[in-house]
Every structure is written in structure tokens, then in C-alpha cells.
Amino acid sequence: MRSLAALLLICISCSTKNEAAEVVLCKTSPFQNKKLVVFDSTQINAFIAHHPQRAFWKNQLLSFYKNRNYRYAWVNEKGLESSANKLIDLINSELIQGKKSVSTVHHEMRDLFILLSPKACYEDISDEKVLELELLLSANFFDYAQRNWKGVSEKKSKELGWYVDRKTLNYEALLDTLLQRKLSFNKNDEPVFRQYALLKKALNKYMAMQKSGGWPLISKEMVGLEMGDSSSLLIPLKSQLHIMGDLKEKDTTSIFDEKLTKAICVFQHRHGLQCDSVLGAKTIDALRVSVHERINQMLINIERSRWLPKDFHGDYLMVNIPDFKLLLYKNNKLNFSCKVVLGKQSTGTVIFNANMEYVVFSPYWNIPNSIIKKEIIPSILKNENYLEQHNMEIVTNDREVVKTSSIRWKEYLDKKFPYVIREKPGPSNSLGLVKFIFPNSHDIYLHDTPAKQLFSQTTRTFSHGCIRVEKPYELAQILLKNDTAWTNEKIKQNMNGGVELWVRLPQKMQVYIVYFTSWVDAAGAIQFRNDVYGHDKKMKKMLL
Numbered sequence: 001m002r003s004l005a006a007l008l009l010i011c012i013s014c015s016t017k018n019e020a021a022e023v024v025l026c027k028t029s030p031f032q033n034k035k036l037v038v039f040d041s042t043q044i045n046a047f048i049a050h051h052p053q054r055a056f057w058k059n060q061l062l063s064f065y066k067n068r069n070y071r072y073a074w075v076n077e078k079g080l081e082s083s084a085n086k087l088i089d090l091i092n093s094e095l096i097q098g099k100k101s102v103s104t105v106h107h108e109m110r111d112l113f114i115l116l117s118p119k120a121c122y123e124d125i126s127d128e129k130v131l132e133l134e135l136l137l138s139a140n141f142f143d144y145a146q147r148n149w150k151g152v153s154e155k156k157s158k159e160l161g162w163y164v165d166r167k168t169l170n171y172e173a174l175l176d177t178l179l180q181r182k183l184s185f186n187k188n189d190e191p192v193f194r195q196y197a198l199l200k201k202a203l204n205k206y207m208a209m210q211k212s213g214g215w216p217l218i219s220k221e222m223v224g225l226e227m228g229d230s231s232s233l234l235i236p237l238k239s240q241l242h243i244m245g246d247l248k249e250k251d252t253t254s255i256f257d258e259k260l261t262k263a264i265c266v267f268q269h270r271h272g273l274q275c276d277s278v279l280g281a282k283t284i285d286a287l288r289v290s291v292h293e294r295i296n297q298m299l300i301n302i303e304r305s306r307w308l309p310k311d312f313h314g315d316y317l318m319v320n321i322p323d324f325k326l327l328l329y330k331n332n333k334l335n336f337s338c339k340v341v342l343g344k345q346s347t348g349t350v351i352f353n354a355n356m357e358y359v360v361f362s363p364y365w366n367i368p369n370s371i372i373k374k375e376i377i378p379s380i381l382k383n384e385n386y387l388e389q390h391n392m393e394i395v396t397n398d399r400e401v402v403k404t405s406s407i408r409w410k411e412y413l414d415k416k417f418p419y420v421i422r423e424k425p426g427p428s429n430s431l432g433l434v435k436f437i438f439p440n441s442h443d444i445y446l447h448d449t450p451a452k453q454l455f456s457q458t459t460r461t462f463s464h465g466c467i468r469v470e471k472p473y474e475l476a477q478i479l480l481k482n483d484t485a486w487t488n489e490k491i492k493q494n495m496n497g498g499v500e501l502w503v504r505l506p507q508k509m510q511v512y513i514v515y516f517t518s519w520v521d522a523a524g525a526i527q528f529r530n531d532v533y534g535h536d537k538k539m540k541k542m543l544l
Contacts, residue, residue, distance in 0.1 A: 087137060169191060247263035345533065361433070388404075
């Protein structure tokens with residue numbers, strides 16, 4: 001990263017096209033003898049008139065300087081505060097990462113550097129110019145904070161299918177706090193979800209890999225090679241795994257040995273694949289993803305991490321769709337995890353958050369109207385005993401049972417069915433023996449399932465949108481742990497009781513259904529997953 005002095009010299013040297021610029025070093029500050037204490041509040045309006053592109057930050061500028069009685073924040077009688085140089089370095093680091101949205105800010109910084117060049121030693125700098133510099137720095141900080149700690153607008157994130165509540169930021173309070181610390185960041189300063197800093201660190205490593213040439217593209221022809229085989233195709237594979245860090249020692253031999261077996265397993269684990277050390281089609285496909293594509297994947301997930309709050313208060317449950325996992329945190333530490341089954345491509349699980357309020361034992365399954373129209377009615381028209389054979393019944397909104405024979409089914413192929421069709425409680429019920437309700441407009445909830453075999457799959461997109469839980473009994477135990485009336489035995493009895501029972505949780509729990517195809521795990525390893533619903537693809541078009 002270039003220092004401020006180096007950048008100044010570059011800017012000055014570019015100012016003369018055909019002649020070498022003579023640099024005159026100055027012993028005095030261009031701000032010397034200026035009484036930089038306070039300025040008039042009306043001058044912010046003049047600044048906005050001169051920089052209309054900064055009008056978006058007018059209220060924040062007014063609030064920030066009003067709270068400090070219109071005292072300067074970035075400059076003093078000796079010149080720039082150290083925080084100004086640090087802000088410039090932060091923006092330069094964005095440019096190094098190729099962030100397109102920084103270009104306008106970069107031009108302003110370039111002009112600012114020229115203003116501070118040694119030429120200022122023998123040409124007066126007006127108070128107006130100094131104030132312009134002061135306000136530009138504040139406005140550019142707000143820009144930086146929005147890009148890096150807030151991300152795209154809520155409207156855009158919703159267009160990308162993200163309905164988790166977006167965090168709010170008080171930019172002026174944040175600037176005031178960081179200026180007091182001279183913009184000396186520690187890991188707790190940036191107001192973003194913890195994955196932000198972890199992914200940025202991993203991103204730097206992958207950018208270094210790319211700068212060094214990345215890794216060789218392996219051949220699909222190595223599918224089926226296994227322990228003990230010898231092939232020249234294994235040499236680039238070993239090189240790639242070593243570059244990634246999965247194979248610890250460099251190895252240029254062509255033997256499929258035990259070390260390679262272990263390295264492939266590590267790679268598979270980092271990519272959500274079955275850890276069998278077999279070079280199957282899915283493993284080969286993951287290996288053939290370039291370092292450039294992985295960098296883009298990390299950039300997309302860094303953006304998503306900007307949308308989440310820095311801290312999650314209280315206990316919370318998180319489902320990461322691409323990982324097909326449920327994670328429950330107590331006191332910000334992982335307390336429980338299990339596999340989940342999620343919605344098919346056509347009925348994808350929605351990304352949102354809500355409060356869990358109920359556990360329902362021995363639940364009915366009220367079948368959605370879309371399924372009634374597309375699946376249930378056509379099945380009844382083929383088999384009049386379909387509902388009885390599948391342990392289903394028809395009820396009114398008041399739960400009065402309606403006879404199947406009284407309904408003219410063909411009429412409802414083209415119009416809304418006026419009753420409720422529900423599956424009765426029992427071990428074969430599609431919701432299993434228990435469900436977990438967090439009221440939401442998407443009609444999504446967690447539930448048990450009789451189809452336990454689906455949890456053995458690595459890609460688990462089989463539901464109509466709701467979330468099937470691998471370990472529902474254990475989850476019920478944790479959620480009802482603080483209610484002494486609910487012993488483990490009582491939980492089991494009601495799960496198998498055959499009578500629906502709603503239980504309000506002693507305390508609501510936040511549920512976050514999120515979408516991260518890349519993150520850093522607790523061991524510090526970078527994880528990658530497939531873009532199961534195509535959300536990464538949409539974000540790439542919008543952001544990169």
C-alpha cells in the first residue's frame with residue numbers, strides 16, 4: 001500500500017506531461033497560522049451546493065458537526081490529522097481489491113493530494129479550501145462506511161431474494177467514535193457480522209494465489225483414480241491442493257498415496273462433499289473452479305455479511321441454505337447443530353428472519369392450496385379413496401369435518417378450494433412428530449419428517465419450502481429446557497401422543513434463514529458451497 005507521501009509525488013509528477021517536475025520540499029505547513037477551531041454551519045450548505053453528489057450525506061454532515069459544535073475533525077493548524085491518512089489508505093485498499101464504486105472517491109482524493117502538495121508552500125490555501133477538504137473527508141468516510149459496512153440498499157437486497165431485516169447504522173456516531181481512536185481499527189470496531197473480517201482475510205490469501213498464477217486446471221479424466229494408482233494427471237492435482245493448503249507438503253510424484261487421500265478428504269470437507277477421498281464427478285467439478293471464481297464467490301458473501309447485524313442479542317437459531325445445516329447459538333457459542341432438508345428449486349426456502357414462538361407436538365399438516373390444486377385434487381380424481389389411504393381429512397375453518405363424497409372435485413381445478421385438507425397426526429405424517437413455529441408471511445416452519453433417508457444426501461433440496469430437521473427431539477429439548485414442566489419423557493410422550501398440542505416457548509428465539517456459499521469456519525478454514533438457488537449468479541450480475 002502506498003504511503004501518502006508517495007502518492008503526493010506521483011500526483012505531482014503526472015501534472016507535467018513532457019517535463020520532469022521539480023519537487024520542492026517545504027519545512028512549514030500550509031495550514032500554519034490558520035485558526036482552525038470552528039466554522040459556520042451555513043458553510044455546509046455551500047459545500048453541498050458545490051458538491052451536489054454529496055447531498056445524500058447533508059443531514060449526517062449537519063448532525064456530525066452540530067454535535068461537535070462545528071469544530072474541525074480532520075485538520076488542525078499543523079495540517080492533516082493522522083486519521084485523514086488512514087482514511088485515504090482504507091480507500092486505496094478498496095482500489096487494490098478492484099472495487100468499481102470507489103472511482104469517484106479516488107478522483108476526489110487525488111485532487112485532495114494535489115491540494116496538499118509542496119506547491120502549497122508558496123501559494124496561499126484559503127480557509128474555504130481547508131474547509132472543503134475537511135467536509136470532503138467526512139463525506140468520503142460516510143461513503144466508505146456505507147459501501148463496506150452497510151452494502152447495497154435494502155431495495156436491492158430484496159430484489160436479490162434477501163428478506164432478513166437489514167441492520168441500521170448511525171454514521172455520524174460511528175465517525176465520532178473512530179476519530180477518537182484515530183481510526184485505529186481493532187477486530188471489534190467494524191460494525192459488521194463477524195464473517196466480514198474473516199472472509200476479507202481469506203480473500204487476501206486467494207488474491208495472493210491469483211497474483212502468483214492460481215492453480216493448474218486439472219483434467220476430468222482423473223475421475224475414478226484411487227489409492228495406489230499412478231498417473232501423471234495427479235501431479236497438477238497435488239499442486240492445486242498444496243496451493244490451497246489442503247496438502248501440507250509439496251509433492252511432485254504421480255502416486256495416489258495416503259497423503260493425497262487425506263488432502264482430498266480435507267478439500268471435500270471444505271466444499272460440503274462426502275469425505276470419501278474418491279475422485280468422483282462432484283469432487284472433480286469443485287476442483288475445476290478457478291481461483292478467480294472463488295474470489296468472486298468470497299466478494300459476494302462479503303457483501304451479504306454487511307447486511308447482518310454485528311451482534312445477535314440473546315440465543316438464536318440460524319439455517320444456512322447452501323450448507324443444509326441448522327445451528328443454534330447460546331451466549332454466542334454454538335450449542336447445537338444438525339442437518340436440514342430445504343425447498344426444491346421450484347419451491348425454494350425463503351431467506352428471512354422471525355421469532356420462534358411455539359413447539360407443536362403431534363401436528364396436523366394443513367396442506368397448502370398450491371399443493372391441493374396441483375397434487376391432491378388430481379390424485380382424488382384418479383382414486384376416490386386417496387384421502388383415506390393417506391390419513392387425510394377435510395375440515396372447515398372451524399375444524400368441522402366435511403365428507404369427501406359431498407365435494408365436486410372437478411370444479412376446484414380452476415378455482416380456490418373452500419375448505420382445509422389436513423393430514424392427521426401420526427408417525428407417517430409429512431411433518432413427523434413435532435413442528436416448530438416462527439410466525440411469518442412465507443408460511444415456513446421447521447418440522448420433523450418420516451423421510452429420514454434424505455439426510456444422507458449432500459444436496460438436500462426436497463421439500464415444498466419448509467425446513468425438515470434431522471434431530472427434532474433434541475431441538476425440542478433445548479427449546480423447552482427452561483420450562484421445568486417439560487421433562488424429556490413428557491416431550492417423547494407428546495411427540496407420539498397422536499393429539500395435536502401447541503406449547504408456547506418460555507422465551508421467543510430469533511430464527512435467521514440465510515444464504516452463504518462461502519464462510520470461514522471455527523477452525524479458520526475457508527468453506528465453499530454450491531449456489532443451490534442461483535442467488536450468487538444474480539448478485540454477480542448486480543455487483544461484479
